[in-house]
Amino acid sequence: MISRRELLKFAAVGTIALTLVPGTLGEALAAPKDMSLEEALKEHLGATLSDLKESDLIHIKAPTIAESGANVPVQISANVPVDQVEALYIFADANFNPWVTTVEFSPLNGEVFFATRIKLAKTSKVRAVLKMKDGTLLAAAKEVKVTVGGCG
Amino acid sequence: MKSAVVAVAFLAGIGLLAGCQPAAQKAAAPKEKKVEPKKAEKKKKKSATERFRTALANQDKWQKACSNPNQLVPEGIDVETFRKEMLATVKFPPGGVLGKDVKRGEKLFGDPKKGGRSRRGNCYACHCGDPQILACGNIGPSLRGYGKRGIDPKDTYIKIYNSWAVVPCSVMPRLGYHGVLTPEEIADIVAYMHDPNSPLNK
Amino acid sequence: MGKRKLLLSALTGGVILGAVATAQEQVPSHLQELLELGMHPGHAYVDEGRETFNTLKGPNGKTCASCHGEDGAKLEGAYAKMPRYYTDIDRVADLDLRILSCMTKYMGFDPKDKKFRKEFDKWNGRYRVPLATFVASLSNGMEINVKLDDPQEKELYKKGEELWFMRVGARDFSCGICHTVLTGKRIRLQGLPDPVKAKVYTHWPAYRFGSDKMWTMEDRVRSCFKAYFLYEKKWDEKKDWVKKPPPYSDWVIALELYMKYAANGGVVEVPGLLR
């Protein structure tokens, strides 16, 4: 699984290197290719959206309206024994790369819990996918509306 | 020292009032590209302190009148005179108060592509309007359905150009008076606000 | 109250108020949820400031700790009394200016040295903001207690009050219009606090998540003026925009003094977390 991801990373680097012509270096670095949610799911989970099983065991805590997309607090917990879980994946649908993070758990964690602050490019769903050791993919989503602020 | 500052502020204010007309007209020509001679600027580079002091001294006499803890017209100043003097500063665009470029009006009001952002109009900072724009302030009244309220577009124009001609010392900036928006730009905003197809009125 | 009403009608400008969408009256939970996390980058600034305080040596070999004790032991409660008059510089100083004068007067840094000023003045520099955050945190749990004993303090306070209500610039703004008169209303989704009545000074310096930066009150006051659209000759966004008062100037310190005096009795809780 990991080696496959590494491979993909290398592949990506390769593509960038191939497109390098003088003058476009910056651009190639600055604008990684946009990726759809489906593509990100495929890369990280080898799955499609329809493989995800919606589950109310996963709880996502995030603001409904975000006053800044740069700093959205996300707390994820799940009511499943941690030793049955392989990893937690977080995706944000509308980001240029929807994959946000992967958390690999161990029984020492005691509970399935993870919290962080993430960037959201615009209003979109934040998804949590739990990859269980038996291969099932449990998922939950919460929409966060991103707004602008300030008196300009 | 203090009275001197006040006097300077007062004079500067009068100067500003007197100078308003040509300034507004200059701003009215949108594509005028007049490059000021740079030599004069280079000669003396003012210190930040000097620049800020000058900026504060630009306070006009009406701003000075409103600079009290209530931020309202103080006693001793006649509101009607205040209003009339403000009304006299309003310049109308040759094409009338309903502009032609509704799209530009929308952008100045608050660009829906940027979540309602617009540095110059920035109406959403204080008003709600287009239901798509969630981040809207509640300092001013909601402008939803504004075009259906039977308000004369000329009154809308005056309110935006110089809100103090309607309500002296209002918190709403006098956007046309100070040249933040040109008469044409205000007319486009008015057109956007009164357009039956505008998201405000749908 | 009558004046409030008058103002409200001033705001509506004769237009009859339509029904306000109730859904938009909800207070956004963004800040609350960030606070719930319990820890934020502001805490990293305290930590960094402490290290700088103990280890950064000035050209003459002194550290902050040489005078003020390891971990600032002798500075506990100092921030709660600032801004105040300092005899050695014959000026009322806020936290930022005090740190600057300490570093230049006693540690031997040259105030005109560009490299030093870059590290000091800049937002992401290594000196001012981390040190200010750390020193402020040494007053945590203590009540703000700003006095106006010195004539300079009295004078500056008066100047601050005047500036607070001064309508000026191309937007006819004043501090007071938003932060006294319109308190409780919202600019977009951000509630407008009344720093004078609500003693919000207790939470500064603060990490502001909208900009992902630690701000001292000096930074905050100065940036407020950006919204004024101040100008020298005629308002022009590109050519004539006087964005901020100079740093450590009396204008800034006067406003800080005005606000912090009003916050007397509030308990310091630094670093704050705000929008």
Next chain:
Amino acid sequence: MARIGRAIVRVPKRISKGQVFKIQMVITHPMETGRRKDKKTGQPIPAHYIDLVEFFFNDQKITTLRTGPAISKNPYFAVKMKATESGTLIIRYKDNKGGKWEKSVKVSVS
């Protein structure tokens, strides 16, 4: 920010045996996405972000975080851990430009 890679870690002061407690950390890091441009020069700012964070307790791995540029600037992470014994928590993290750091804290379980 001044010092890239500096971190602060927080664990509760008192932990009793068997308790599941929270480990929180903040790392000072710009977390550049590679999509922003320098406002002054117009040049793109290269991507620069933490990509791996590993938590060890007494040499046993507890959690691995694989992260990307979608994590906010000055990232905050929190995970939980079940207290079995006292010991040392070591957090190792690195970024995509070769920066590598380590931070350790004592955990006392009573």
